[in-house]
Amino acid sequence: MDKQRTIKNSAELKGVGLHTGQKVRIEFKPACDNAGIFFVRKDLADDVTIKADCYSVVQPNRFPRRTSVGNNEVFVHTIEHLMAALNLLNLDNIQINIWGEEIPGMDGSAQPFIDVLKKAEIVEQNAPRRYFKVKEPLWVESNGSSLAIFPDDKLRVSYTLKYDNPLISTAYIDLIVNGNPDKSLYAARTFCLEEEIKPLEEMGLGKGSNYDNTLVVAKDKIIDNDLRVSDEFVKHKVIDLLGDLYLAGPFQGHVFAVKSGHNLNIQMVNKLRQQYERTSVGRIISPQPFVPEKTELSIEDIMRILPHRYPFLLIDRVVELEPRKRAVGIKNVTMNDYFFKGHFPGRPVMPGVLIVEAMAQVGGVLMLSCTENMGKIAYFMAADKIRFRKTVVPGDQLVLQVEAGRIKTKTGTIYTKALVDGKVVTEATLMFALVD
Numbered sequence: 001m002d003k004q005r006t007i008k009n010s011a012e013l014k015g016v017g018l019h020t021g022q023k024v025r026i027e028f029k030p031a032c033d034n035a036g037i038f039f040v041r042k043d044l045a046d047d048v049t050i051k052a053d054c055y056s057v058v059q060p061n062r063f064p065r066r067t068s069v070g071n072n073e074v075f076v077h078t079i080e081h082l083m084a085a086l087n088l089l090n091l092d093n094i095q096i097n098i099w100g101e102e103i104p105g106m107d108g109s110a111q112p113f114i115d116v117l118k119k120a121e122i123v124e125q126n127a128p129r130r131y132f133k134v135k136e137p138l139w140v141e142s143n144g145s146s147l148a149i150f151p152d153d154k155l156r157v158s159y160t161l162k163y164d165n166p167l168i169s170t171a172y173i174d175l176i177v178n179g180n181p182d183k184s185l186y187a188a189r190t191f192c193l194e195e196e197i198k199p200l201e202e203m204g205l206g207k208g209s210n211y212d213n214t215l216v217v218a219k220d221k222i223i224d225n226d227l228r229v230s231d232e233f234v235k236h237k238v239i240d241l242l243g244d245l246y247l248a249g250p251f252q253g254h255v256f257a258v259k260s261g262h263n264l265n266i267q268m269v270n271k272l273r274q275q276y277e278r279t280s281v282g283r284i285i286s287p288q289p290f291v292p293e294k295t296e297l298s299i300e301d302i303m304r305i306l307p308h309r310y311p312f313l314l315i316d317r318v319v320e321l322e323p324r325k326r327a328v329g330i331k332n333v334t335m336n337d338y339f340f341k342g343h344f345p346g347r348p349v350m351p352g353v354l355i356v357e358a359m360a361q362v363g364g365v366l367m368l369s370c371t372e373n374m375g376k377i378a379y380f381m382a383a384d385k386i387r388f389r390k391t392v393v394p395g396d397q398l399v400l401q402v403e404a405g406r407i408k409t410k411t412g413t414i415y416t417k418a419l420v421d422g423k424v425v426t427e428a429t430l431m432f433a434l435v436d
Helices: 081-088 110-117 194-202 230-248 262-278 301-305 350-370
Strands: 003-007 011-016 023-030 037-041 048-051 068-072 074-076 094-099 124-130 138-142 145-150 157-164 170-177 191-193 215-217 251-258 283-284 319-320 328-334 375-389 395-408 409-420 423-436
Touching: 003 023, 011 110, 037 074, 048 068, 048 074, 048 145, 048 170, 074 423, 081 110, 081 230, 145 262, 157 230, 170 230, 191 194, 191 230, 194 215, 230 251, 230 262, 301 319, 301 350, 328 350, 328 423, 350 409, 350 423
Parallel strands: 037 094, 157 251, 191 215
Antiparallel strands: 003 124, 011 023, 023 094, 037 048, 068 074, 138 145, 145 251, 157 170, 283 375, 319 328, 328 395, 375 423, 395 409, 409 423
16 A cells, blocks of 8 residues: 655755746645645745645636635645646645745746755655545536546546647647656646737736746747757646646546646546545545644634535534543524525524534544544444434524544544533434544
């Protein structure tokens, strides 16, 4: 079984953002098993952590011609070449401190990132590497471009490039990603057509681009530069693709791409997330398994532990947390909650199953905040002794109390109560299976 991987030593790079033109420094640091890939904005008054995954990716129409991740109004831009390096090296867990808002463009390829990460020494960890296996074909297309993924027992990419430019023309590449990348692939640099420069400048982009870090292609030549490797154009498109798709995490499938760019790539990331969620019904998994050392958790803290998002994140905060013992969560019930639109709309009542789900989410926080359970999957297996004692209506505040029962390495039982104004409205015993 493959093991997760991180780096042994810290390392850093300095450069200029391709689009912002701002000087920026990034620092790579080892991360623990199951921590994932995450950025920490160190240039802000308070450090902001942004997970590099399908839940934090920003839709490309907001920040075109690049791939960005963020939460609220804090972002990290142009991450695709770095993410491709991590994908090609099979790196799972790494902390990336960044002083700035955009990854440095370096020479326009993934090579500087791969070189510095190799020097930092890649090491195996104890936890097994989890792959999402594509179960059924996925497909997206737009304006003559298409991207599909079919089931396979490995990650394979087949890419066809076609440009209405005689120097780029048509090219095809087929490769398998196995953790030992070919330099002729990751040394391929980003490119644009000469006629694209003015529109990019009008959009305020490309401020850090030059003829050294970007291949500018005219009708009859590459301006002030030469190709570094054969088929450099199609190889760099594969780099962009591998970087974008790694936001969905390690997966196995055969990727077929025809003229695909960031827009389609991110659409496919969303498709992968949807298929993952459909095939993972009934489980709670920590997508960012590191918990602040405090006994109260904000909604941001909760989202680091649980993968749930609106409209299915049913707890607003955790006001008490004793790992392995108990937790207390809060759910403010308002008329704006989506379920009131169709559940007794004339006399709004919160569905009982959603009260149970809210209690289960607090239970998920309790179980997955334990060090030994970080990164595990908690499958909701059974519910027993459910009692609904009082209706819950808009204006109520649910206090969700969870007491740990027997939590072993593979199973867990919790005892839950939901209260309004100090009176029990719902109670249940919930059982989970804990798996790596």
